Amino acid sequence: MEPIRRVTATTLDVLDALLAADGPAWGLLVIKATGRQAGTVYPILERLERQGWITSSWDDETDRPGPRRRLYEFTGDGVEAARSLLAERQPSAGPSRATTRPSHRPVTS
Numbered sequence: 001m002e003p004i005r006r007v008t009a010t011t012l013d014v015l016d017a018l019l020a021a022d023g024p025a026w027g028l029l030v031i032k033a034t035g036r037q038a039g040t041v042y043p044i045l046e047r048l049e050r051q052g053w054i055t056s057s058w059d060d061e062t063d064r065p066g067p068r069r070r071l072y073e074f075t076g077d078g079v080e081a082a083r084s085l086l087a088e089r090q091p092s093a094g095p096s097r098a099t100t101r102p103s104h105r106p107v108t109s
Contacts, residue, residue, distance in 0.1 A: 001052035001077045004085070010036050012089055014044045015082040018054065024071035026059065045072055053078035 004011060017033035018025055025033075031041050048054045052075060059069040074082060 001075065001081065002050075003081075004048075004051065004053070007085065007089070010034070010040050011044050012086060014041060014048070015086060018072060018074060019079070019082055019086070024057075024073040026069035026071055028069075030072070048072075048078070053081060 013034040013036060014030055017030045020033065021029065027038070027042060027045060030045065031038055034041060045054065045056070049056055049072070054072050054074050056070050056072045059071050061069075
């Protein structure tokens with residue numbers, strides 16, 4: 001399983017939506033859960049699958065009207081990696097590094 005090289009807010013949203021799903025999730029469900037556009041969600045799902053984080057398969061439910069759904073679910077290693085990544089990216093209670101500016105003064109105690 002390859003690490004994710006570029007972690008965006010949308011990638012984190014997709015991982016979170018897949019973790020929150022009760023079983024395999026189809027693309028439209030992930031789109032609705034994240035509020036993101038299909039043109040950003042599907043490439044992330046494809047990338048996660050290429051990197052071994054998730055697997056996909058076609059839904060074999062024939063009684064449902066409409067096009068077949070592509071179902072996505074985590075691999076064993078992928079679910080652990082996603083939980084880890086989301087945990088480390090959670091905003092902390094204190095000020096974030098992005099909002100704290102260095103003073104370039106020496107630290108004295």
